[in-house]
Amino acid sequence: MAQKQARAGNLSKANQTVCSVLKPAFGHDTLHKLQEKTPVGSVVFDKQFWLTTDALDEMHRHDEWLNIQEHSFSIKKIGQYFRNCKPLSAQNADGWRGREHVGWLFTDDDSALQELLRTHLILPNILGDFLADS
Amino acid sequence: MFALEKANNSLRPSVIGSLWRRCAARLGVAEVCSNVATFFMSQYTNFIQFGGESGGCAQVTQLLAAAWAQHSDENPLVVIQLEIVKSYFESMQGTASILHFSDYQGRAHKIACNKGGQHGDAFETVRFAFTTLPSFGRVFARHVACTGAAFCDDVFIVAPLAEGLALTVELKQVLKQDLDLNLDVPRFNCFFPGDQINDDDHARALFQNALQANPQLACLSGMDAGISTMGLPVARVPIGNDEWVQQFVQAKAAAVQVDVGKLDIISDGLIHYQMLRFCQNTRLAFLGRNTLTPLISDIFAEVDATILEALCQKGTTNAHGEWMAVFRRFVDMKLQLPHFWGGFGVTPNAGSAIFAFYATSVSLVQWLGFCSHAEQNFNDLASTWGPGQDLANLDQWSASILLALKQAHQVLLTDFGCHDS
Numbered sequence: 001m002a003q004k005q006a007r008a009g010n011l012s013k014a015n016q017t018v019c020s021v022l023k024p025a026f027g028h029d030t031l032h033k034l035q036e037k038t039p040v041g042s043v044v045f046d047k048q049f050w051l052t053t054d055a056l057d058e059m060h061r062h063d064e065w066l067n068i069q070e071h072s073f074s075i076k077k078i079g080q081y082f083r084n085c086k087p088l089s090a091q092n093a094d095g096w097r098g099r100e101h102v103g104w105l106f107t108d109d110d111s112a113l114q115e116l117l118r119t120h121l122i123l124p125n126i127l128g129d130f131l132a133d134s
Numbered sequence: 135m136f137a138l139e140k141a142n143n144s145l146r147p148s149v150i151g152s153l154w155r156r157c158a159a160r161l162g163v164a165e166v167c168s169n170v171a172t173f174f175m176s177q178y179t180n181f182i183q184f185g186g187e188s189g190g191c192a193q194v195t196q197l198l199a200a201a202w203a204q205h206s207d208e209n210p211l212v213v214i215q216l217e218i219v220k221s222y223f224e225s226m227q228g229t230a231s232i233l234h235f236s237d238y239q240g241r242a243h244k245i246a247c248n249k250g251g252q253h254g255d256a257f258e259t260v261r262f263a264f265t266t267l268p269s270f271g272r273v274f275a276r277h278v279a280c281t282g283a284a285f286c287d288d289v290f291i292v293a294p295l296a297e298g299l300a301l302t303v304e305l306k307q308v309l310k311q312d313l314d315l316n317l318d319v320p321r322f323n324c325f326f327p328g329d330q331i332n333d334d335d336h337a338r339a340l341f342q343n344a345l346q347a348n349p350q351l352a353c354l355s356g357m358d359a360g361i362s363t364m365g366l367p368v369a370r371v372p373i374g375n376d377e378w379v380q381q382f383v384q385a386k387a388a389a390v391q392v393d394v395g396k397l398d399i400i401s402d403g404l405i406h407y408q409m410l411r412f413c414q415n416t417r418l419a420f421l422g423r424n425t426l427t428p429l430i431s432d433i434f435a436e437v438d439a440t441i442l443e444a445l446c447q448k449g450t451t452n453a454h455g456e457w458m459a460v461f462r463r464f465v466d467m468k469l470q471l472p473h474f475w476g477g478f479g480v481t482p483n484a485g486s487a488i489f490a491f492y493a494t495s496v497s498l499v500q501w502l503g504f505c506s507h508a509e510q511n512f513n514d515l516a517s518t519w520g521p522g523q524d525l526a527n528l529d530q531w532s533a534s535i536l537l538a539l540k541q542a543h544q545v546l547l548t549d550f551g552c553h554d555s
Contacts, residue, residue, distance in 0.1 A: 006405040015413035018400070019393040025137040025145050026238035031245075033145050034137060034235060038247040072165040073158070081157050090150040093234065098153050117154075125158035 008087040060127060069123070075114045078122060079106030135233040135245065149233060151255055159256035170260055177267065179518060181274035181282045184369075185263040191285040192371030192424050193498050193535065194519055198281055198292035199373060200533030201521040202328030205294055210331055210340065213366055213373070214291040214298045217321035218309065259286055269312045270305070277301040281518065285369040288321075295324075295344045299351050306353065322359045325366035325374065332375075337361050371424040379429050383421060387433045390417050391440045398444065406448050410441055411480050422487030423494045426538040427545075434483040441480060442466050488542050488550075495539040499525060 006014035025033075051059070059065055071077075082103040091097045106114055124130045137145040151159070174183040184191040195213060205211040233245040251258035263286055270289070274282055280293035280301045289305075291298045302317075309315040326337045338361045345351045365374015365382065372382035394414050400406040418434060446454040446465060454462065471477020502516040503525055516525045524530040531537060546552040 003400060003402055003405055006400075006402075006409060011409055011412050014405070015393075015397075015409050018409075019396050022138040022140075022146075025139045027139075028238065030137060030145065031235065031237050031243055034135065034147055034233075035245055037145065037147055038233060038245050040246050040248050068165060073161050077161055078157060081160055082153075085156075092153050096153060098156070102153055121154040122158050125155045126162060 005088055010087045010089070013086070013088060056128075069126070073118070073123060073126065075106065075111065075118055078118055079103070079114070082106055135235045137235075149231075149255065156256060162257055163260060166260065170264065174263065174267065178271035178274055180278065180280060181271050181284070183263050183267050183270065183284045183286075185259060185286065187285075189369070189371070189420065189424050189494060190498070191283045191288075191290065191369040192373065193494065194283045195290045195292060195368045196371075196373050196535045197498070197520050197523070197533055198283075199325075199327040200523070200535070202326075202330060204522055207330055208340075209294045209296050209344075210326055211292065211328070212295045212298055213325040213327060213368070214293070214302060215321060215323040215325070215366060215368070216289040216291070216302065216305070216317050218287040218289075218315045218317060262286060266309075266313060266315075269308050273301060273305045273308050276304070288369060290368055295340060296348065298324075299344055299354060300348065303351055303354060317357070322354075322357045323366060324359050324361050326361075326363045327374070329375075332363050334361055334363055337363050370420065372421075376429055379425065380433065383425060383430050383433050386421060387418065387437045390414055390437050393417075394440050394444050398448065403448055407445060407478070410444060411478070415441055415480055415483065418483050419486070419490065422483055423490035425487075425491070426534060427488050427491045427542050428538060430487060431484050434487055438470075438482045438484055442469055445469055445478075445480065485550075488545055492539065492542040492546060495535060495542070499536070499539070 002014040002017040005011075005017060082098045083106065085098040085103070087099045089098060096102060102117075105117065135147060135149045137147040140146050150156075170185065171187070174185055182190075182194065199211065199213050202211040231247050233247055235243045235245055237243060251261060263284075266287075270282070270284065274280060277293070277297060277300065279297040280291055282289060282291045282301075284290065291301055293301060306317050309317065324337075324341060326340075331337050331340070341359065341361055342355075345355050362374075365372055365378035367373070367382065372379040374382075394410065397406060397409055397414070400409060418437060422430065422434065446462075446469075454465075457465070468476070469478045469480045470482050471479070472481075473479050502520050516523065520533070520536075523533055523536060528540060531540065547554070
């Protein structure tokens with residue numbers, strides 16, 4: 001396994017595979033402990049100084065923000081990220097990996113698909129405008 | 135979501151975000167990191183949040199702790215370490231999420247989470263540091279006798295004992311009130327630097343006296359602080375007396391040597407070489423550039439020798455034992471020379487640590503000599519962060535980190551053929 005990871009180019013993961021002494025937690029009480037560590041509590045904070053939804057919308061329409069969005073989250077930068085991320089890194093729930101799978105989607109000229117991925121899968125993480133659960 | 139077992143039977147949970155979120159977080163960090171670092175460094179005169187940069191935190195604390203001789207025996211200078219309980223999970227900013235976890239029987243579970251950030255989220259370090267900064271800064275601003283540096287949720291207060299404890303109490307209250315965060319009991323440590331107080335019992339008595347002298351400090355007595363006159367790891371860098379620092383580095387070096395042995399299992403010689411060069415040989419680099427070089431050179435040389443031995447062993451299938459000493463030295467040299475000189479580029483830590491320590495310490499001095507910029511109203515950074523040190527006059531330097539810098543400078547000139555520009 002370590003040699004496979006190393007041949008793919010992920011030396012740090014290969015090294016971890018051989019040397020790490022930390023074991024994955026798979027005890028009968030692991031789920032309970034994890035639930036305790038991830039609290040579902042009150043999120044009623046003092047939001048007196050937080051930006052309102054309207055103010056956030058206004059900020060997102062501002063030239064400075066649009067400039068950041070256009071340059072720092074451009075298709076070129078997204079493509080660079082996926083092509084340069086570590087090989088054999090953690091996969092998504094559906095089995096897709098950044099370098100092995102998604103990176104290729106940003107190597108051709110299918111700019112319509114790339115723009116869709118950017119608009120509907122990546123930018124919502126910045127803008128917070130996910131579709132609500134049905 | 136997955137979890138690793140820690141030595142004390144507790145869990146270290148980590149979340150692997152979706153590919154899309156990881157991408158957005160990384161690009162976001164790249165966009166803001168430079169501005170955020172400037173913001174962290176310039177908001178408060180006596181508190182700096184180093185965010186994701188642990189090296190600076192250790193160096194600043196080391197420099198501050200060097201002023202121990204300016205304080206009285208009754209109220210000595212101390213370094214107090216605080217850590218926040220489950221800081222990421224409990225912090226005020228929320229990332230409402232549904233975490234997926236597969237248990238020991240392979241069953242999938244959903245764990246709802248509506249509060250705090252997650253370990254593994256690339257943006258979490260910046261976000262945590264950013265949202266907690268005003269609370270820390272506000273408390274430090276009220277305690278001008280104290281200075282502090284933080285590496286995310288690891289906070290180090292350098293102050294006279296009584297003043298430092300008073301700040302700790304207020305910080306405990308403010309963190310709970312503002313952010314619903316608790317200070318971690320096992321990570322409440324107090325280190326007495328210098329050689330004024332070198333007996334742990336004496337230090338413990340001083341600590342207890344300080345608690346009893348001020349009724350407002352009563353809430354700290356139950357936290358059972360760890361007291362030390364030997365040393366304290368500050369953001370993974372040992373600060374303390376020479377013997378303790380060397381023991382700390384020795385333990386880290388021994389761990390590397392054990393792992394070098396584990397890699398013998400790799401059958402492919404090229405991969406074995408790459409893993410030794412890029413993964414094991416670089417592990418001590420952080421310690422090397424933040425720890426006083428004279429204390430660690432011999433220990434690092436032992437690690438270098440272990441790595442060279444492992445390479446020779448794998449490369450010759452153990453035939454290297456029959457080599458003459460002079461030939462072995464030649465092979466070691468070829469392995470350690472950089473590629474452009476025909477070598478294999480396994481950089482010797484014992485040598486590179488001198489350059490690394492010099493470069494990082496010079497950056498610190500340069501920063502302290504940098505009086506102000508547009509966002510900073512500090513008139514003289516050096517008087518706050520390098521008390522008692524006249525940075526313009528090398529002969530007046532007394533802090534061990536500055537003395538080691540002078541020594542490293544001399545070694546680079548005399549032994550390595552470097553020149554002053």
